[in-house]
Amino acid sequence: MDISATDSSGQGTPSPEKFLASHSGEFHISDWLTLGLFEAIVWGGRFEPLYLLPYPIVFYYAQGLVGFPDNSFIGLSASVKLPNAVRADFLLNVDDAGFNQLIRLDFNMMLLIAFQAGVSWTPNWPWLVRLKLTNLLVTPYTYSHKSSDPDPAKPNYLNYTNAGQNIGPSIQPNSDRIELSALMRPIPMLDFNVFSRFIIHGNASDGHSSGDGTIFDDGYNGDSATFKTGTRFLSQDILEKTIQAGFDAKAWYDTPIGQIQGTLSYTFEYVLNAGLTRSSELNNYLGLGLGFRY
Numbered sequence: 001m002d003i004s005a006t007d008s009s010g011q012g013t014p015s016p017e018k019f020l021a022s023h024s025g026e027f028h029i030s031d032w033l034t035l036g037l038f039e040a041i042v043w044g045g046r047f048e049p050l051y052l053l054p055y056p057i058v059f060y061y062a063q064g065l066v067g068f069p070d071n072s073f074i075g076l077s078a079s080v081k082l083p084n085a086v087r088a089d090f091l092l093n094v095d096d097a098g099f100n101q102l103i104r105l106d107f108n109m110m111l112l113i114a115f116q117a118g119v120s121w122t123p124n125w126p127w128l129v130r131l132k133l134t135n136l137l138v139t140p141y142t143y144s145h146k147s148s149d150p151d152p153a154k155p156n157y158l159n160y161t162n163a164g165q166n167i168g169p170s171i172q173p174n175s176d177r178i179e180l181s182a183l184m185r186p187i188p189m190l191d192f193n194v195f196s197r198f199i200i201h202g203n204a205s206d207g208h209s210s211g212d213g214t215i216f217d218d219g220y221n222g223d224s225a226t227f228k229t230g231t232r233f234l235s236q237d238i239l240e241k242t243i244q245a246g247f248d249a250k251a252w253y254d255t256p257i258g259q260i261q262g263t264l265s266y267t268f269e270y271v272l273n274a275g276l277t278r279s280s281e282l283n284n285y286l287g288l289g290l291g292f293r294y
Contacts, residue, residue, distance in 0.1 A: 003162040005044055005155035008147050010164040010216045015155040018044035020167065021051040023058070036077035043070035044157025045148070071095075071145045071158040085123055091116045093168070095142045111231045112142040114169055129191075130183040139233050140174040140204030141219040143167075159215060166215050174213055174234060175201040190251045197244040202236035203276050213276070241272040246285075258294030263287065 001021070004014035024038035041051055041059040048070075050062045059072040075093035082088060095112035118134035143160035160167050171177050181195040203213030208226040211217030219227045246267035253260045265287040274281045 003167075005157050006161065006164040007154065008152040008156045008159075008216060008218070010161065010214075012153065012155075014163040017046070018042070018155070018157045018162075019047065019051075020162075021059070023054075032081040034079040036079075037075070038077070039072065039074045041070055041072040042145075042158055042160055044155065069148060071160070073160075084121075086119065086121050089116075089118045089120070093142075108230055110228050111139050111233075112227070114138045114142055116169075126186060127184055128182060129185050132179075132181050132183075134179050135177070136169055136171065136179075137176040137233075138169055138171055138173050139231055140213075141217065141227050142173050144173060144215050144218045146218040146220050146225075156216075159218075161215060171199060172201055172214050173217070174204040174232070175199060176234060189253060190249065192247065192249045194247045195245070197242070199242040199244070200234060200239050201242075201276075202234050202239045204232045204236070206236050206238075206276075208232075238273050238276050238278070240274060240276050243270045244268065248287075258292055261289075261291045261293060263289035263291075 001019065002016070003018045003020050004016060005018040006012050006014055020040060020042050022038065022040040024036065026034060026036045028034050039059050041063065043051070043063075050065065051059060053062065060074065063070045063072055073093055073095055075091065077091045078089070080088045091114075093114040095114075097109070097111050097113065114137070116134065116136045118132060120130055120132040122130045124130075143166065145156070145158035145160070147154065147156040147158060149155075166172075177197060177199045179195060179197045181193055184192045184194075186192065201213070203211070203217075205211030205213055205217050205219060205226070209217075209219065209221040211219065219225060244267055246265065248265035249263065251262045265285075267283075267285040269283040269285065271281045271283070273279070
């Protein structure tokens with residue numbers, strides 16, 4: 001994929017010559033278990049044909065052939081079907097980890113990961129099609145990466161962003177999100193989903209560097225990586241806490257020449273310690289859409 005780079009703070013005119021490559025494989029172990037393996041790499045400033053090789057578990061070792069200049073990830077996923085229409089899903093994406101501490105079961109280490117787990121129940125009743133509970137966490141500095149150019153105004157080809165937007169999860173590093181949702185279909189042409197979320201986020205660089213805790217915070221203090229000896233996951237004095245509740249609805253009507261679709265969504269949001277300051281705020285988000293599909 002040909003994507004765009006911004007400077008190390010996510011600003012500036014997007015620059016070309018940033019690339020994302022990925023491999024994935026899914027293995028149907030049994031009727032109740034599916035496992036997945038995937039990897040991705042971000043690089044730029046040059047085109048690297050080596051990353052086009054069509055086989056898995058190559059990116060980390062391939063970039064070693066050119067001096068480890070790029071940013072690679074590896075991940076695992078699992079889906080487990082349980083009785084009574086219950087399913088459990090897991091996903092782990094690893095940016096970096098202290099392997100020597102890990103094999104000694106010393107968890108006071110560098111751990112740059114994203115992890116998601118969820119359980120869903122799908123009875124397919126009209127008033128309850130699916131009930132789902134998920135948890136997503138992203139440890140500090142995951143998906144961030146120090147630029148290979150010491151000038152912060154130059155394009156950063158290594159963080160996991162496209163034109164300043166996170167390609168990965170919708171929460172910042174050093175965050176945790178719990179979400180409960182219920183999908184209902186009261187009539188055949190209407191899906192109505194209600195949800196509630198709790199999100200907690202902190203600035204892992206507080207007291208360690210001048211970083212702001214976003215995906216553009218690489219965790220470095222000058223040339224020193226501050227995250228090599230510990231994770232600092234949500235251990236800060238001030239944590240931003242967000243409560244959201246709302247719904248999104250989709251209705252559709254089939255005609256001889258296509259399908260008319262309409263959407264309506266609303267989210268109420270209360271933020272405590274908004275912007276990682278001793279303040280709070282209330283927000284309301286409303287969305288409307290109308291489309292025609294043929």
